[in-house]
Amino acid sequence: MIEWIQRRRGLIAGIIAAILFAMWASSQYEPRVLASILLSGLTLGALYFLVTSGLSLIFGLMDVLNFAHGTLFMIGAYIGFTLYANPRLLLNTLPFVLAFVAGWLLARWLPFSSLPAGHRRPLWVVAVLVGVFAVWGFELAPLATTALSSGGRVPTEQAQAPVGLFIARTLGLAIAGLIAGAAFIIGSEHARRPANRDLAWPIGLLALALIIAPLRLSAEGWILALDSNTRFLLALVAGAGGGAALGGLMEWSLIRPLYSRPIYQVLVTLGLVFVGTELVKGIWGPGGYFMELPAWFSRRGPSCPSPNLIAWLQDNCASIDVLGRPFPSYRIFIIALGIAMFIGIAVLLRYTRLGMIIRAGVQDGEMVQALGINVRRVFTLVFALGAGLAALGGVAAAPFLGISPGLGQEFQLQAFIAVVIGGMGSFTGAAIGALLVGLARAFGDQIVLTGIQLPWMSEAMTFSPSIARASTVLIMALVLLLRPAGLFGKKE
Amino acid sequence: MRDRFTSSQWAGLTLIGGLIIFPFVVSLFTGQPVESGVPKFWQGMLIQVFILAVFAMSYDILMGYTGILSFGHALFFGTGAYTIGILLKHAGWDLGSALLAVIVIAIIQSLIVGLLSLRVSGVYFAMVTLAFAQMFFLLAEATDFRQWTGAEDGLQSIPVPAWISPTTERLRFYYVTLAFAIIMYLLARQVVNSPTGRVMMAIRDNETRAKVLGYHTLTFKLIAITVSGVMAALAGAFNALWNLNANPAVLGVGTTINALLMTIIGGVGSLIGPMLGAGVIQLLGYWLNVFFGPSWPLLFGIVYILIVLFLPYGIVGTWRLRSAGWLAMWRERSRSLIRFFNHP
Numbered sequence: 064m065i066e067w068i069q070r071r072r073g074l075i076a077g078i079i080a081a082i083l084f085a086m087w088a089s090s091q092y093e094p095r096v097l098a099s100i101l102l103s104g105l106t107l108g109a110l111y112f113l114v115t116s117g118l119s120l121i122f123g124l125m126d127v128l129n130f131a132h133g134t135l136f137m138i139g140a141y142i143g144f145t146l147y148a149n150p151r152l153l154l155n156t157l158p159f160v161l162a163f164v165a166g167w168l169l170a171r172w173l174p175f176s177s178l179p180a181g182h183r184r185p186l187w188v189v190a191v192l193v194g195v196f197a198v199w200g201f202e203l204a205p206l207a208t209t210a211l212s213s214g215g216r217v218p219t220e221q222a223q224a225p226v227g228l229f230i231a232r233t234l235g236l237a238i239a240g241l242i243a244g245a246a247f248i249i250g251s252e253h254a255r256r257p258a259n260r261d262l263a264w265p266i267g268l269l270a271l272a273l274i275i276a277p278l279r280l281s282a283e284g285w286i287l288a289l290d291s292n293t294r295f296l297l298a299l300v301a302g303a304g305g306g307a308a309l310g311g312l313m314e315w316s317l318i319r320p321l322y323s324r325p326i327y328q329v330l331v332t333l334g335l336v337f338v339g340t341e342l343v344k345g346i347w348g349p350g351g352y353f354m355e356l357p358a359w360f361s362r363r364g365p366s367c368p369s370p371n372l373i374a375w376l377q378d379n380c381a382s383i384d385v386l387g388r389p390f391p392s393y394r395i396f397i398i399a400l401g402i403a404m405f406i407g408i409a410v411l412l413r414y415t416r417l418g419m420i421i422r423a424g425v426q427d428g429e430m431v432q433a434l435g436i437n438v439r440r441v442f443t444l445v446f447a448l449g450a451g452l453a454a455l456g457g458v459a460a461a462p463f464l465g466i467s468p469g470l471g472q473e474f475q476l477q478a479f480i481a482v483v484i485g486g487m488g489s490f491t492g493a494a495i496g497a498l499l500v501g502l503a504r505a506f507g508d509q510i511v512l513t514g515i516q517l518p519w520m521s522e523a524m525t526f527s528p529s530i531a532r533a534s535t536v537l538i539m540a541l542v543l544l545l546r547p548a549g550l551f552g553k554k555e
Numbered sequence: 556m557r558d559r560f561t562s563s564q565w566a567g568l569t570l571i572g573g574l575i576i577f578p579f580v581v582s583l584f585t586g587q588p589v590e591s592g593v594p595k596f597w598q599g600m601l602i603q604v605f606i607l608a609v610f611a612m613s614y615d616i617l618m619g620y621t622g623i624l625s626f627g628h629a630l631f632f633g634t635g636a637y638t639i640g641i642l643l644k645h646a647g648w649d650l651g652s653a654l655l656a657v658i659v660i661a662i663i664q665s666l667i668v669g670l671l672s673l674r675v676s677g678v679y680f681a682m683v684t685l686a687f688a689q690m691f692f693l694l695a696e697a698t699d700f701r702q703w704t705g706a707e708d709g710l711q712s713i714p715v716p717a718w719i720s721p722t723t724e725r726l727r728f729y730y731v732t733l734a735f736a737i738i739m740y741l742l743a744r745q746v747v748n749s750p751t752g753r754v755m756m757a758i759r760d761n762e763t764r765a766k767v768l769g770y771h772t773l774t775f776k777l778i779a780i781t782v783s784g785v786m787a788a789l790a791g792a793f794n795a796l797w798n799l800n801a802n803p804a805v806l807g808v809g810t811t812i813n814a815l816l817m818t819i820i821g822g823v824g825s826l827i828g829p830m831l832g833a834g835v836i837q838l839l840g841y842w843l844n845v846f847f848g849p850s851w852p853l854l855f856g857i858v859y860i861l862i863v864l865f866l867p868y869g870i871v872g873t874w875r876l877r878s879a880g881w882l883a884m885w886r887e888r889s890r891s892l893i894r895f896f897n898h899p
């Protein structure tokens with residue numbers, strides 16, 4: 064019995080602390096206030112979870128601490144918002160990306176691999192020159208500007224490049240991709256010619272790029288004419304997909320060469336924070352944007368707020384009645400999204416082959432590699448997965464918190480704290496840590512609003528929001544003192 | 556070996572001498588008086604280089620010599636700046652005792668932060684220190700302490716004693732900061748070359764081995780953090796004196812990243828590297844700003860990533876690695892040239 068208690072003393076202490084806190088909270092606030100605080104905490108916790116889960120998986124599997132995770136969150140928000148409010152920017156850049164990738168893939172079918180490796184450096188230079196020449200004078204910032212109208216943000220009537228020039232640029236980038244791809248494969252011994260059916264990929268991508276090029280304007284109108292719910296779903300998909308693509312690219316190009324120098328990986332990700340933030344400022348401007356809520360979460364009327372979730376499904380009110388207090392329905396959606404992602408990743412980790420490899424890799428990566436599994440490819444996949452989750456969180460947070468270049472940093476910090484609390488590399492730990500930090504922030508915000516009155520005080524104390532934000536660091540310090548490896552972390 | 560040692564000493568003395576006469580050289584070339592115009596501007600540039608050089612050097616004592624990656628170094632820099640600002644402005648202390656207080660507070664702070672965050676190692680340490688620094692950043696921004704810290708506006712117009720005022724007595728301030736940088740460099744060299752410094756390097760190379768050899772590594776890591784923290788706090792204090800203000804940005808992540816950049820570009824694991832890096836970054840930042848306008852941080856970030864990827868040892872490290880080869884190559888070339896002229 065005593066031994067049982069000793070082994071679980073952490074758990075027992077946690078439960079006692081939770082019960083004490085619950086008693087204090089219920090004596091301090093009436094139930095309906097408490098319910099909204101808890102729901103707000105869950106909302107924040109769900110968003111933090113989307114960031115921490117990727118951070119924790121990436122660290123657990125490949126020991127890379129991705130400082131750019133918050134930046135990916137922020138970029139995801141921008142991509143989603145762009146599709147939602149101003150698809151012109153995406154439509155004007157997507158063909159370039161597609162054409163470059165198509166060219167890169169195509170290089171493998173041409174007899175480049177027989178060239179001597181000495182040609183590699185000049186080929187890189189030529190590729191960069193062709194690429195720069197192809198996009199010379201192409202301005203992104205005018206495409207990203209929008210004007211505020213009564214129906215939300217609309218694209219401004221900035222001139223897009225004429226179709227001919229645009230197609231020329233697309234082809235130029237395809238050629239740049241071809242040369243870069245050639246430079247990448249020459250001199251490597253195991254570059255063999257792939258099967259012919261895979262040729263469909265580059266040709267298909269190039270064809271898609273060339274089809275989008277003349278249809279840019281009509282596609283833009285078509286997307287903007289969709290109802291806001293569909294656009295919102297598309298934004299979620301595009302943000303997550305774009306984030307995953309960026310994450311995969313990042314791992315493949317910048318992190319992978321540095322696996323022998325772990326500290327430099329962290330330094331590179333830190334540099335990417337710098338570059339990513341400045342790039343976003345350069346394209347979308349240093350100011351912030353506000354993303355409209357889709358119709359599902361924005362209806363107002365006499366029947367609002369919806370009395371319960373079932374009724375909300377019919378009337379789509381902006382808020383739902385929770386014990387007599389309206390609570391924004393969009394935040395309920397964020398909670399649902401967080402829970403769905405938690406279940407999804409748990410299922411992926413538990414029941415799929417990829418999940419099995421990831422779990423095995425977290426325990427002992429070298430052993431997995433020795434068993435003949437291509438760990439490098441799994442690394443890229445997991446990096447993309449984590450980045451995609453963070454970017455999805457970014458899109459989901461956009462209508463709730465607004466979009467600005469500084470969005471990522473705040474989330475990054477709280478996610479770090481959550482990961483340290485939960486324990487690095489533990490998926491459950493990431494979820495619990497995110498939840499704890501989310502709840503702490505929600506209670507902090509409430510205390511900022513109403514002040515706090517502890518039993519020995521005659522008057523309520525008030526704080527500014529900054530202190531509520533700083534207070535999570537104290538929780539982290541406490542956890543570190545008691546359990547340096549975090550609540551669910553492995554002992555070193 | 557002795558020969559090379561003296562030659563590097565000579566290089567150091569020449570550099571110091573050059574920096575001492577620098578204001579007068581600029582004044583001679585531009586024809587403007589030392590106390591105003593272009594010479595005054597360049598003194599300002601170099602004052603910032605000296606301050607940042609000490610900051611970067613303190614960072615490298617942690618990162619390059621002890622192998623501790625901290626992302627919260629702004630904590631010490633910013634606390635130093637705020638301490639001296641508050642003591643001078645609100646408490647009315649004189650400069651000497653305020654500087655002494657900066658040192659004492661930095662020692663206490665680095666011991667507390669060190670004891671708490673050294674419970675974890677590696678990247679965990681980086682994250683935890685980042686969180687601590689961010690906490691102080693948020694506290695500096697908090698409106699609760701507006702009467703002391705000035706919240707998000709920061710401490711404005713710190714009353715710096717007139718004899719050292721960076722606006723009216725710039726030349727004197729220049730020499731004071733130069734002396735400060737030299738003294739800090741000599742102190743750091745003493746620490747690094749002492750037996751304690753050797754243990755720090757042993758921890759960097761292999762902590763388990765140092766432990767097995769019987770060293771209490773936590774103590775040595777705490778010493779490293781304290782030395783580094785005090786230096787960073789003094790640099791922060793001088794930064795506050797130079798800017799006449801202290802705003803929350805000195806506690807922000809950007810300040811830490813700046814130290815990191817200077818250290819990486821200059822060369823990890825040397826004292827002179829980060830100091831050179833400070834000079835390079837300050838001047839490069841200035842020129843990039845002149846040529847590319849507001850988009851220069853983007854270029855800067857790209858340059859930084861390229862350096863991390865392709866020049867991992869920085870300027871000094873690469874020089875140390877390659878200089879022997881380069882020198883041999885040049886010697887060989889000049890010899891063949893001489894041979895060519897002798898027997899055409």
